[in-house]
Amino acid sequence: MGYRVAVIGATGNVGREVLNILAERKFPADEVVALASSRSTGRELSFGDRIIKVKNLDDYDFGGIDFAIMSAGSDISKQWAPKLGAMGIMVIDNSSFWRYHSDVPLIVPEVNGATLDAYMARPKRQNIIANPNCSTAQLVVALKPLHDLAKIKRIVVSTYQSVSGAGKEGVDELWNQTKGIFVNDSATPGKFPKQIAFNVIPHIDVFMEDGYTKEEWKVLAETKKILDPKIKVTCTAVRVPVFVGHAEAVNIEFENPISPDEARDALREAPGISVIDKREAGGYATPVECVGEYDTFVSRIREDNTVENGLVIWVVSDNLRKGAALNTIQIAETLIERNLMGKKAA
Structure with missing residues (x-):
């Protein structure tokens, strides 16, 4: 007997990608239900070689559902996740709402999937698991094998984040501004605070009192929660005119000596990572190559001579996949593989 999966927010960029990946990975589901608001009811979505119709979240009967992705x-997650969790449904949430709750695990399976054992053993758990911010997910996948090898003290990360991280409105704005510029139309900002076409914007999410943006704070807080609370983290988050794929330049300071060759070997052996690191023109990964891929790509592995025991790396990933949809499905797969769901698929 397989599992029954409800995909909530199925019509959005990430929701559609969840459906794609469930089909691609042949997730052991007897039924997959697409749910959204009433205005999307009846809309048809692709699921593998089938078409499924969107159902109304507000009046759907969740009886028998095993996973709610x-x-x-955040508003929907705040309202629905506790109710679904109380029904015994395992909720895997892509929003930021639950990430910082001390009693909700924040999971990247390649990094801290084993912590699910203790969570699922709790007698009064909420049955909510949080998915990290898209930039954090790819970052910690790359950091984990290096932290295990030489223990990270501090990281400085600059993110170069695609417009799909801002949803469909962000993608549409880049597309429309780019077309408009070629016919001498004005590139009027809407979703973003400044023109995004042929520009970069050092501002994602709202500004906080200390001058960091909320997006930058998320990387700080989530890296500590997932990987190690002792690591010092600082971040600058930049929106770039790329449709899909986030990139990061990461300077890492370690407690112990580590060479670029040792780092390269450790990364090559780690799950979920592809190393593309030739010191020649084109010998590195960019967002274009990562689109549609499951792995996080690591390139430009070199020594940072400004600190003792320092390295610099370049990290690229499909933000709609590893940064969101893929990671949620990997969490569900991890629960099944570790026999934590109380029943097995046929």
């Missing part, structure tokens, strides 16, 4: 924003 939520990609509908």
Whole structure:
């Protein structure tokens, strides 16, 4: 007997990608239900070689559902996740709402999937698991094998984040501004605070009192929660005119000596990572190559001579996949593989 999966927010960028990946990975589901708001009811979505119709979240009967994968924003997650969790449904949430709750695990399976054992053993757990911010997910996948090898003290990360991280409105704005510039139309900002076409914007999410943006704070807080609270983290998050794929330049300071060759070997052996690191023109990964891929790509592995025991790396990943949809499905797969769901698929 397989599992029954509800995809909440199925019509959004991430929700559609969840459906794609469930089909691609042949997730052991007897039924997959697409849910969204009433205005999307009846809309048809692709699921593998089938078409499924969207159902109304507000009046759907969740009886018998095993997994609820939520990609509908913080307000929906705040309202629905506790109710679904109380029904015994395992909620895997893509929003930021639950990430910082001390009793909700924040999971990247390649990094801290084993912590699910203790969580699922709790007698009064909420049955909510949080998915990290898209930039954090790819970052910690790359950091984990290096932290295990030489223990990270401090990281400085600059992110170069695609417009799909801002949803469909962000993608549409880049597309429309780019077309408009070629016919001498004005590139009027809407979703973003400044023109995004042929520009970069050092501002994602709202500004906080200390001058960091909320997006930058997320990388700080989530890296500590997932990987190690002792690591010092500083971040600058930049929106770039790329449709899909986030990139990061990461300077890492370690407690113990580590060479670029040792780092390269450790990364090559780690799950979920592809190393493309030739010191020649084109010998590195860019967002274009990562689109549609499951792995996080690591390139430009070199020594940072400004600190003792320092390295610099370049990290690229499909933000709609590893940064969101793929990671949620990997969490569900991890629960099944570790026999934590109380029943097995046929």
